[in-house]
Amino acid sequence: RVMVAKSGHLYVDLKDANASISTVMFRTEVQKLTFKPEEGLEVVAEGRLSTFPGRSQYQLICDRMAPAGVGALLAQLEKLKARLQAEGLFAPARKKPIPYLPRTIGVVTSPTGAVIRDILHRLRERFPRRVILWPVLVQGPEAAGQVARAIKGFNAIQGANRPDVLIVARGGGSIEDLWAFNEEIVVRAAADSEIPLISAVGHETDTTLIDFASDLRAPTPTGAAEKAVPVRGELIERVGVLEGRLKGGLVRGLEKRRVELRAAAAKLPRLETLVQIPQQRFDRAAERLNAALVTNTRAAQSKLDRVAARLRPEALGQDIARRRDQLARTTARLRPAIARSLEGHRKHLDANARMLESLSHKSVLARGFVMVHRDDGVLVRAAKDLNAGDAVQLTFGDGDRHAVIEPHDEAPREQASDAVRPRGKPKTTTNQGDLF
Incomplete structure (x- = not known):
């Protein structure tokens, strides 16, 4: 039995092949232990005997405890090593x-x-x-x-x-x-x-x-x-070796770049050649420009001479006379044609005016017809469109009159009345007659 109480005291049972004894180690002594007591561990314990009050039983109050032999320590070591290794504390x-x-x-x-x-x-x-x-x-x-x-x-x-x-x-x-x-x-x-x-x-x-x-x-x-x-000396020596390698590498690199630069320069054309080719192109262009200027000048001079020849006074006078004769002939042909066209349009216009006059409602009214409108301006086309008491406007050939439609018991006569009563208060008579 191995038990550590909450107080920190350790309670164990120590036994050999023939007997066992209860043992207690107080907290101050437990803290000095360099190993963890476990069941089955062989130890060497030192302390003093005491008895329980009122009981005939002995116990050992342990002051010091140590594992008995190297084998016990190695077993405890391997167990702790396995547990910590399982937690990953030794992982690479x-x-x-x-x-x-x-x-x-x-x-x-x-x-x-x-x-x-x-x-x-x-x-x-x-x-x-x-x-x-x-x-x-x-x-x-x-x-x-x-x-x-x-x-x-x-x-x-x-x-x-x-x-x-x-x-x-x-x-x-x-x-x-x-x-x-x-x-x-x-x-x-x-x-x-x-x-x-x-x-x-x-x-x-x-x-x-x-x-x-x-x-x-x-x-x-x-x-x-x-x-x-x-080692400081070895480090200085190594730095020197690295410095030598660096310098050698730089020298070799510079020499390599110098050789490459010379080879590239040899492939480039000479400066004189680069300048001569554009110079030749410039000279040829200048020659072509001079020739073109001479040709263009001659062409312009020839064109100017032709235009100047056409602008001489005698040539201009002949051209003006020719165009004047042409204008006179054209005028002589156009005047009769224009007169005939105007006469035709005038006759056509007169005919249309006569037709328009014959079709005008004023001509119809002048022949004795009357045009009837209601007060709202709507044209009355049939007697059934009027009701008794409606106010109407009568349009004659020589003016307008107003009238009121009176009630009637018989259908309207086909012949209109000889006179239209002026608009006013209707008279109370049974022999009124028909408006139309």
Whole structure:
């Protein structure tokens, strides 16, 4: 039985082949553990015996607990490694490239001992750089927490003091001595680091979980310094080689372009030739222009002479006399024709005037007929179009009169009455007669 209470206390049952005993480890001691207690794990526990109040039962109050043997630690290590690997913390895609020439290097290690001296010495030999040390414990119960906080602290720095690369280093030792770099908090801090991280824990044969989470593993702290910076002399030599290659390439390129330019220039025509051809064209054009001017001048002079010959006074007088005779003959032919045409139009006009006069309603009215209109101006064409009491206008050949239609009992007579009564108040008589 392994149980961690909400209070942080650890309750386990320790047993061997013959017996078992209940064990409790208080929170302050649990925090010092460098491993995670699990069922089936063989441990070495130290503490004092006590009894439960009112019960005849013993329990062990444990002060210290450690895995019993390297095999137990390796089993715990492999289990944690498998779990973190399943989460993807060791994936190659997470690895960040190490900068070629960092300006500032952050180192997480013990401030005393050979590790920091070896790193500084090798950096001075290869390429001196600015180094910021974050001192930590590299062994013991508090080492893992300090290393994790140091990695996170470097990542929190902003501005010019922010390192370009980190080195987490420790010298060699047993698996128990290096166990802090297998702790989960250290591995996660290394995997989450935004700054590229080089791990250098132990010797070349030692492997810890931080090596899988780091961006680059160095076999030793000295090797970490070598991977962090190039050799200054080698870099200067390489720059010199590259400079020589660049100069040689430029010289060869310029020479190649010079040869190509000369070859292209040889294919171009000479300047004198380029000028001579347009000059010849200009000379030929000038010759053609002079000839054309002479020809055009002669043609214009000939045309002018012909026009001037036609404009002589005697020629003009002959032309005027000829045109005058032609006009007189045309006038003599047109006068009789015009007179005949006018006479014909006059007769036709007289005939149309007589026909129009005969067809005019005034001629009809002059022969004794009357034209009847109602007061609204509508022409009355039949007796049935009038009603008793209608006011009408009678148009005679010599003027107009107004009348009112009176009622009648018999159909209108075919012969009109001899006189039309003037418009006015009708007389009350039964022997009125018919208007028409």
